Amino acid sequence: MRAWVLALALGIALSAQQQQQPPPKEEEPPEEDTSLKPKEYSFNPLQADKELRIGEYYFKKKSYRAAANRFREATRWNPNFADAFLRLGDAEEKLNDRKAAQEAYAKYLELNPGAKDAESVRKKLAPK
Numbered sequence: 761m762r763a764w765v766l767a768l769a770l771g772i773a774l775s776a777q778q779q780q781q782p783p784p785k786e787e788e789p790p791e792e793d794t795s796l797k798p799k800e801y802s803f804n805p806l807q808a809d810k811e812l813r814i815g816e817y818y819f820k821k822k823s824y825r826a827a828a829n830r831f832r833e834a835t836r837w838n839p840n841f842a843d844a845f846l847r848l849g850d851a852e853e854k855l856n857d858r859k860a861a862q863e864a865y866a867k868y869l870e871l872n873p874g875a876k877d878a879e880s881v882r883k884k885l886a887p888k
Contacts, residue, residue, distance in 0.1 A: 803838060804838070808834040808838035808841050811830045811834035812834045812841070815827045815831040815847060816847065818830060819847070819851060824851050825855060828851035831847045842868050842871040842875070845865070845868040848860075849861045862884075862885055
């Protein structure tokens, strides 16, 4: 009988303790596929220069889509990299994406208004 009373008291104590504890918070599971996570960019001029050189390699091989992607990456690593915007404009022009080319050329002129080739770039921006 004594064991039965002890077990009953223990059960009541555990039950009361469980009622007082807040339910555990549900946490979001960690992202399993890291390739789906958006890439984060921070200022890195060395990486930007590397992307520009690789883009120029693709441009010479007439692989304009790959070149444009590399030039775009260079502008993300260094948003003030005027040469990357110029080359991006050239690649987009080769891909017949006039709007994207004009945006890149406009950014180039914004960053480097006194460039030697500024006048020829302005001509590319003129409506056809």
